Amino acid sequence: MTVTDLESYEDALSVYDPVMGLEVHVELGTKTKMFCGCSTTLGAEPNSQTCPTCLGLPGSLPVVNAIGIESAIKIGLALNCEIATWCRFARKNYFYPDMPKNFQTSQYDEPIAFNGYLDVALEDGETFRVEIERAHMEEDTGKSLHVGGATGRIHGASHSLLDYNRAGIPLIEIVTKPIEGAGSRAPEVAKAYVAELRELIKALDVSEARMEQGQMRCDVNLSLRPHGREAFGTRSETKNVNSLRSVERAARYEIMRHAAVLNSGGTIVQETRHFHEEDGSTTAGRIKDNAEDYRYFPEPDLVPIAPAREWVEELRAGLPELPRVRRDRLKTEWGISDHEMQSVLNAGAIDLITATIDEGAPADQARKWWMGELARASNETGKELADLGVSPAQVARVTALVAEGSLNDKLARQVLEGVLAGEGGPDEVVEKRGLKVVSDEGALGAAVDEAIAANAAVADKIRGGNLAAAGALIGAVMKLTRGQADAKRVRELVLEKLGVQG
Amino acid sequence: MTDLTRLTAAETAAAIATGEASAVDVAQAHLDRIGAVDEKVHAFLHVDTEGALDAARAVDERRAKGEKLGPLAGVPLALKDIFTTKGIPTTVGSKILEGWIPPYDATVTKRLKDAGIVILGKTNMDEFAMGSSTENSAYGPTGNPWDLTRIPGGSGGGSSAALASYQAPLAIGTDTGGSIRQPAAVTGTVGVKPTYGGVSRYGMVAFSSSLDQGGPCARTVLDAALLHEAIAGYDPLDSTSIDAPVPSVVEAARNGNVQGMRIGVVKEFGGEGYQAGVMQRFNESVELLRELGAEIVEISCPSFKLALPAYYLIAPSEASSNLARFDAMRYGLRVGDDGTKSAEEVTALTREAGFGDEVKRRIILGTYALSSGYYDAYYGSAQKVRTLISRDFEAAFGTVDVLVSPTTPTTAFPIGERADDPMAMYLADLCTIPSNLAGNAAMSIPCGLAPEDGLPVGLQIIAPAMADDRLYRVGAAVEAALTGRWGHPLLEEAPAL
Amino acid sequence: MPGITREEVAHLGRLSRLELKDEELDHFAEQLDVIIGAVARVSEVAGEDVPPTSHALPLTNVMRPDEVRPSLTAAEALSGAPAQEQQRFKVPQILGED
Ligand SMILES: [Mg+2]
């Protein structure tokens, strides 16, 4: 294994300006494949969801999935693209065993959507506009299993086994224009773009866009140019970077690698790179020389697609509220800052908070619990908020109990702890753990009397006007009631009994 | 007892419907004929004796139950080996698919079965339909029943030879540049290339997707029309299939008449390279049309001179892509897999061993024409020519109802004569190619024997897209007049085998 | 007229996955040179303002509803496979990537 030289990130950015291009493939959530009626359900027996068309059997022909087209147009519209008035599919010709026809049915110079943009929010709430070159339709390949090699990798395998269930599943490929001017924030922009795109795809309900399942895959193209130069440098293409964090790391790594190569007087080779999750590095793949010739030509087996303008407008009118617009609206409704909104987004808590509010909780309370206690639990367990095991309805119930005075914050935390531990719903936990604010004035008064008697010196100080000393008596009362008292009420009672104005 | 193999398809269907003959007897008579003569002709690559008899038996049973039978129920048919047949080998005339048994039926196959038509077997063809002589079959050439040392046309030579040697009254062909019409012309039979999109291509192994069209082959115009109706019509499995009613071709074939029609003679078809006897019979046909009441108009289609070059760029380009799937991974031949070679090497070795010369030549030519740097000059220009040819046709059909020409410049040439000269071979499709490029409908019917060699000459009739019925109206009128003049169908002059 | 060389034929053979023999390279180079010489005439119209035709008939927007149709069984799908293992198509080792 050769060691790759890396320049420090800061030094790299002090000399060079990164230019990125991001290519994202999204598998659509259609019921059937792009060009045949085979099911797309995951997890089926190998080769059980295939037919003459997606196996590329002699004589078979493709027919376009209407929802595939509709989804592509929706994505295009949501990305502020123009929608082609007339476009064709093309054949991209190259041999590979996972591709049954040895050409991919794709789009070439006539994409269905082009010339758009996506505004993405960075960590600090600043907005960066990523220009979209095109979004086009194509089909996925089959899956190969490499047998006989050490690690299931292609190298060293004795043979491979092919399952074509995935072959022909519709893909939308979304390609950005070169992303310039992000400077040191380029990796962050890359991550934020993919995150925003994922939110958008989910909001459109055209795919679940689960990156860990390969439903959304990103290629990161990156080049460096010295500050002040306009021409782009040679780019590397890091393939199949399949998590948000990896997108950021891959971009960062390539910036440092390119800078080291350039600084040592070397040249960047135009090649594909493989990203490694383990250490965030990339290694060289295939060199992209010009021998590669896909011989694109219009697909004669499919007729052109000419989406009627009325249909396009109908689809536009039917678009759901897009994530960014929704976030802006919620930000105003909840009265929070850009930065706070960004934290909510990063935590994946928007839908949960919204649902909690829908269950009757005040916005600030809903946000407080999800972003506080529950976010902490999420960090500790490594589970997503949504998978913690507490529902928005339960959080709303906790906030209701606090509002009516049955719980104070400290008790509410214990209730949530119980819910997370699987002890049941909030009311059940309150019941089982006996967590209830002592609201019986008589019992509370007795506890105050007991505390005063036990702390006569402190009581004197308070009588003498030192109100700050009240804290010690309140603490003593809370201790006596095992925390189940409303601290505010205890303070009132202490001052009242000592004859002091609060 | 009449020889059941000498009946037309219409007569056969009538005999079965009335109970004069059983479908099984008809099938058996044809199977016997195949047994007797096909060793000499080599029209079939695969004979499905059991399947044919089973299908015939099913027709007889339905008749016995009093069920209504379709117009061709029980009639035997020879199917070009380019259509997939579930459970029956489909080779496309190539070694690369030797032994392949498709798991599905082509739409045409399905419609034939649904119509109660009895499929006798699969017929010989130029490998992947690339050729005009059937000499490019990996399984050996087919002889022309008029002279077994001559070619039966191609690529559908097996189908045309089966008809001309009375091994089947019906056959199916495919026409990419003339592969239905040219074999019909040189064997004295009838062949129709329907409007592109008229007959489903689903399950028809692709040569050149934008040009390929399946169609009927028969010994009479009416039989071709009956078969046309059985196989044509919208198919949701083929995106290029026309979603409109099939033109009423049978009605047209029953009412042959050219009275008052305007018929165009294409000036560009003729002259150098055209055999004198072919031109003589063609000119007589034009005269006949005039006598039958048609108005004859000379038409010029200047772009047709570029049709052949455009075709030899478009068809190989599409073929180079269509044939990429034959890679030894999922079906068909696999060569060189000794455990040390890579998938890439095995694919290249298999394709080298499995494809014949003409197929390789066209794959290379097509790969070249599509290459970056050459695309605009070759493939791109060829597509512009295609536009110009369509415009020529449009202009012509603005003036006339149909066009006529010789189907081929010459009669059947001897086997082997043009085998080493691809350009000479390509000339056989000179008159048929424009219709493939434009997608319109065309037919070839026999119009006599060339005096110098006594071999059949074809008359080509071309109609606008979706006006296939005009072919049958004109074809039936000419056929009736000529058989009247000859006193018998032309095929009866063919020597006994 | 543009010619075609033996080397070009070899390159085209690689692109189209044909393990061409030496004598074929010579033979095809010679024949393709003649054929290309003859078909190059189409470029006479290259400059003309003529739209190219990719499809014979002017159909558009042919689509099917997103409804599941029966697939083949895995056994049918694999019925023509030269080799199979674990209900999958067994192929020789793959060299390339991507
Ligand atoms: Mg792509």
Ligand SMILES: [Zn+2]
């Ligand atoms: Zn399928």
